[in-house]
Amino acid sequence: MISETTRKRWSWAGLVVAGIVLEAVFLRMHSLYYLKNHAIGFIELALGTGIVYLLALYGFAQTQATRASTILLILSAIVLRAPLWPMLPTLSDDLQRYRWEAKVQAQGWNPYAIAPNDPRLAALRDKSYEIMPGRELPAIYPPVAELVFRATWKFFPGPTVFKTPFAVADVLVMLVVAWIFWRDERRDFRLAVYAWNPLVIVEFAGSGHNDVLAVLGVVCGLALVKKWPTLASLPIALAAMAKVFPALLLPVWIRWASWPRKKGWWAAGLAGVAGLAVLLPYWNGLGMLRSNMRYYETTWKNYHASLYTVLDWLTGGNTKIPALIAVCASWGLALWLAWKKAEPARAAYLLIGTILTLGPNGYSWYFTWIVPLLCFFPNPAWLMLTVLQFLSYNVLIGYGILGVFRFDPLMQWLVYAPFYVLLIAHWWLTRRTGSMPDLHSRAGSHPAEMGSSNAGPLPGIRASLMLPER
Numbered sequence: 001m002i003s004e005t006t007r008k009r010w011s012w013a014g015l016v017v018a019g020i021v022l023e024a025v026f027l028r029m030h031s032l033y034y035l036k037n038h039a040i041g042f043i044e045l046a047l048g049t050g051i052v053y054l055l056a057l058y059g060f061a062q063t064q065a066t067r068a069s070t071i072l073l074i075l076s077a078i079v080l081r082a083p084l085w086p087m088l089p090t091l092s093d094d095l096q097r098y099r100w101e102a103k104v105q106a107q108g109w110n111p112y113a114i115a116p117n118d119p120r121l122a123a124l125r126d127k128s129y130e131i132m133p134g135r136e137l138p139a140i141y142p143p144v145a146e147l148v149f150r151a152t153w154k155f156f157p158g159p160t161v162f163k164t165p166f167a168v169a170d171v172l173v174m175l176v177v178a179w180i181f182w183r184d185e186r187r188d189f190r191l192a193v194y195a196w197n198p199l200v201i202v203e204f205a206g207s208g209h210n211d212v213l214a215v216l217g218v219v220c221g222l223a224l225v226k227k228w229p230t231l232a233s234l235p236i237a238l239a240a241m242a243k244v245f246p247a248l249l250l251p252v253w254i255r256w257a258s259w260p261r262k263k264g265w266w267a268a269g270l271a272g273v274a275g276l277a278v279l280l281p282y283w284n285g286l287g288m289l290r291s292n293m294r295y296y297e298t299t300w301k302n303y304h305a306s307l308y309t310v311l312d313w314l315t316g317g318n319t320k321i322p323a324l325i326a327v328c329a330s331w332g333l334a335l336w337l338a339w340k341k342a343e344p345a346r347a348a349y350l351l352i353g354t355i356l357t358l359g360p361n362g363y364s365w366y367f368t369w370i371v372p373l374l375c376f377f378p379n380p381a382w383l384m385l386t387v388l389q390f391l392s393y394n395v396l397i398g399y400g401i402l403g404v405f406r407f408d409p410l411m412q413w414l415v416y417a418p419f420y421v422l423l424i425a426h427w428w429l430t431r432r433t434g435s436m437p438d439l440h441s442r443a444g445s446h447p448a449e450m451g452s453s454n455a456g457p458l459p460g461i462r463a464s465l466m467l468p469e470r
Helices: 004-032 035-061 067-081 094-106 119-124 127-131 143-155 161-180 187-195 198-206 211-224 229-240 245-256 262-299 307-314 321-339 344-358 364-368 371-376 380-402 409-433
Strands: none
Touching: 004 035, 004 067, 004 198, 035 187, 035 198, 035 380, 067 161, 067 187, 067 198, 094 119, 094 127, 094 143, 094 161, 143 161, 143 211, 143 262, 161 187, 161 198, 161 211, 161 371, 187 371, 198 211, 198 364, 198 380, 211 229, 211 245, 211 344, 211 364, 211 371, 229 245, 229 262, 245 262, 245 321, 245 344, 307 321, 307 344, 321 344, 344 371, 364 380, 371 380, 380 409
16 A cells, blocks of 8 residues: 555656656757748657646646745746747747837837838848738737837847747746645646646747737736736736737626626726727727728638637538627627626636637637636646647648648547547536536635645546536
């Protein structure tokens, strides 16, 4: 019979080995460097990190956190990111677009009012211009992202160091999540869900996607919402001005601040003022932003989507019905959750999950949006999906050989079919056993106020997609 002390020692030893293996794989990615030219090798390495990550989560679930272990976990997560920080982002060319819009602003232009292929900007073009996506389209990133681009250009204009604010934001997300769960004895498991997630590491440390700005706003909103509900609407509003998807959370946050009572109106007003403040520098180009978004929505769609692709096929293709269903379902759910005064973390989990399943595009980095919510509700189907998303990089094989950017339907099935099977099975088993998540099952509870001393080895792993009973 293995003693408890021996079991814990073996768990920690296994986690050390897992960390070493992950670091070795990320160092191997660094040695490949131009990952776009090594798509098959990258996918193999990334899927390997995913397997190690899921096994490591099981190990973290067997341990209880100490202050030293949590600090070591954060430091190890930073070390895992280190090999990818100095790499030129080659899996995606989005960072080159960020730099372009920063450069345009530095020259006094409004990025919403002028497209990169405009002859008036010819003097600004460099070698990254040829690989930049959407050269015919003016800016579509919301104003907080544009302000970050402009500020970054002043201090870190290089093609690699331009990732700096996004790398910093990624680390800040970890610190905020650690603070939220600081009094939870299983916080190392919960924090590791985000901190060691290979999709998060690749997309933020490697590719420098600006989605992390919105993710940071969402976790800050979660950290503030219980004690300072009025103030919590501010980071959510700013997150929506960095990436649009957190706008769905605003009704829930405003309702949680006791709307229609006075505090709720203050929360709504604070969110509105914050949004207006970041819009003002670009006011003259906002009319163009609306037309830019319409063009983007009609042109850039059905890229590795899941249910949207099915709806598009069922409706004959090239109709607005899938988009209409997605909008109505997302906003309908948001308003219903607000009306029910749903617990904010659970509401965010449900809403972001709805966006990802019904959205017109399913780029791999979009799925980083839900990873912080999996710290609260570690649903195994969603955890698996964050790993399977690496298969979508199969698109780079055909793109590199033939110059054709087309997602393989077979890969879509391999990514999404196991996800939906496990999601439904998990939901059915949860309903059948009647088990409810141990976290956020009480109205008004907050992880920072809960010890979870009686929690099982995988607290919250059976979190269902249903609202907790009241």
